[in-house]
Amino acid sequence: MEEKRGAGQAGAFDQxxxxxxxxxxxxxxxxxRNTHDAEDIVQEAYLRAFKFFGGYxxxxxxxxxxxxxxxxSYTFLEKNRPADLSEEFDEKIHTDTAxxxxxxxxxxxxxxxxxxxxxxxxxxxxxxEVLVLRExxxxxxxxxxxVMGKPIGTVMSGLARGRAQLRDRLLHMRPEAHSEVTGKMRxxxxxxVRNELPNELSTELSEKDEE
Amino acid sequence: xxCQNNELLLPAYFDxxxxxxxxxxxxxxxxxxxxxxxxxxxxxxxxxxxxxANLYERxxxxxxxxxxxxxxxxxxxQPIAMPRRSFEWLAIAAAIxxxxxxxxxxxxxxxxxxxxxxxxxxxxxxxxxxxxxHLYDVESTDQHTVKPWFDGKLDFAPPxxxxxxxxxxxxxxxxxxxxxRNVAALVYQRQKxxxxxxxxxxxxxxxxxxxxxxIQGYNLVFWSHNGMYFCAASxxxxxxxxxxAQLLER
Numbered sequence: 001m002e003e004k005r006g007a008g009q010a011g012a013f014d015q016x017x018x019x020x021x022x023x024x025x026x027x028x029x030x031x032x033r034n035t036h037d038a039e040d041i042v043q044e045a046y047l048r049a050f051k052f053f054g055g056y057x058x059x060x061x062x063x064x065x066x067x068x069x070x071x072x073s074y075t076f077l078e079k080n081r082p083a084d085l086s087e088e089f090d091e092k093i094h095t096d097t098a099x100x101x102x103x104x105x106x107x108x109x110x111x112x113x114x115x116x117x118x119x120x121x122x123x124x125x126x127x128x129e130v131l132v133l134r135e136x137x138x139x140x141x142x143x144x145x146x147v148m149g150k151p152i153g154t155v156m157s158g159l160a161r162g163r164a165q166l167r168d169r170l171l172h173m174r175p176e177a178h179s180e181v182t183g184k185m186r187x188x189x190x191x192x193v194r195n196e197l198p199n200e201l202s203t204e205l206s207e208k209d210e211e
Numbered sequence: 212x213x214c215q216n217n218e219l220l221l222p223a224y225f226d227x228x229x230x231x232x233x234x235x236x237x238x239x240x241x242x243x244x245x246x247x248x249x250x251x252x253x254x255x256x257x258x259x260x261x262x263x264a265n266l267y268e269r270x271x272x273x274x275x276x277x278x279x280x281x282x283x284x285x286x287x288x289q290p291i292a293m294p295r296r297s298f299e300w301l302a303i304a305a306a307i308x309x310x311x312x313x314x315x316x317x318x319x320x321x322x323x324x325x326x327x328x329x330x331x332x333x334x335x336x337x338x339x340x341x342x343x344x345h346l347y348d349v350e351s352t353d354q355h356t357v358k359p360w361f362d363g364k365l366d367f368a369p370p371x372x373x374x375x376x377x378x379x380x381x382x383x384x385x386x387x388x389x390x391x392r393n394v395a396a397l398v399y400q401r402q403k404x405x406x407x408x409x410x411x412x413x414x415x416x417x418x419x420x421x422x423x424x425x426i427q428g429y430n431l432v433f434w435s436h437n438g439m440y441f442c443a444a445s446x447x448x449x450x451x452x453x454x455x456a457q458l459l460e461r
Binding site: 012030039061139156166 | 218219222223226227228249252253254255256257258259260261262263264265266267268269270271274275277278281282283302305306335338339341342403404427428446447448449451
């Protein structure tokens with residue numbers, strides 16, 4: 001009997017939870033910014049999801065899974081990279097640099113793949129998260145609120161600030177603007193290097209950061 | 212940034228979060244407010260850069276195997292000896308049963324009509340098609356390969372168009388079973404999202420037909436066109452799924 005129920009539940013788990021593996025991985029990958037850790041986190045989150053699956057009340061399965069992935073990711077960051085959670089973004093407003101109406105839109109439109117990836121990667125984790133859920137995962141405000149366990153108002157203000165910062169960063173990253181980039185650059189380079197290193201090295205680097 | 216609509220309404224409009232009435236009101240406002248119009252263009256420009264950058268990170272195949280291996284033994288799927296057809300039946304039946312038993316939101320809908328059952332079936336079918344090896348019976352980006360493939364397999368000829376130029380490439384087709392009949396399922400892709408379009412003759416469509424429905428986080432858009440009934444199902448956001456439906460209708 002016990003066995004049978006286990007198998008039935010596993011079937012349901014297969015149907016309901018496993019289809020969201022890409023969404024789970026995408027979120028973890030963007031939160032911890034490293035493929036190796038993201039895989040470990042998703043695996044752990046899925047084991048937890050399986051354990052708690054009995055308590056799943058139906059409804060939005062993707063949001064339910066992503067909520068677990070998010071919590072697992074934050075626990076990982078708290079333990080291993082607390083600095084990532086307290087990252088502050090330099091909230092200078094550069095909007096007055098736009099020469100004329102429309103110029104900014106053209107610049108934003110022309111941002112290349114690497115610029116966009118870097119810009120998103122450098123945002124503080126709370127803004128990165130809300131943008132990933134909205135722009136990459138295509139979630140509605142209500143679903144994002146469910147994943148984050150926060151009110152919709154917080155989602156909306158996070159999105160607004162995240163977008164402002166992303167925009168700022170994309171405009172700031174224009175090749176000719178690079179010379180203005182200040183000391184913050186060092187942190188960026190470190191993150192970039194870390195993200196491009198093989199996993200073992202990058203873990204080692206994170207450990208060094210902690211010392 | 213003097214316009215106060217900038218703060219709340221504009222982002223909500225941009226994200227497709229306004230109800231119909233407010234949506235229309237805001238579109239009226241946009242015609243007379245150059246600031247909001249400009250801000251909207253900036254947001255759209257940024258979104259199109261983000262989309263073009265293809266930032267979605269898909270899970271590696273190895274991770275899936277790792278997770279399956281790490282689950283408790285009874286949780287691992289048993290090899291199925293039955294022929295595939297009957298297994299599909301079981302899977303659909305199981306998915307519907309699960310949806311009915313688990314879905315608190317679904318409960319009030321029982322007896323709420325054929326349409327809800329069909330929507331449930333479509334979501335179950337969509338989810339199942341996302342599992343490895345279930346997405347298509349014929350894999351092709353060529354509408355002239357996909358369309359003849361259905362010949363003799365269905366009692367109707369589904370319209371097949373490729374929307375690759377509009378960012379929704381056709382990637383294949385398969386036979387499916389919805390609402391007690393064989394239907395055509397066309398598979399399209401939008402970046403990393405898959406869209407299943409279920410097509411069957413209008414004369415056997417359900418009586419009550421909403422335009423959109425969201426079940427378990429999946430969006431469904433329904434429409435009729437040229438004697439055929441369509442349902443597009445995807446985890447893609449509703450705004451884009453609607454845009455896709457409009458492109459297909461042309």
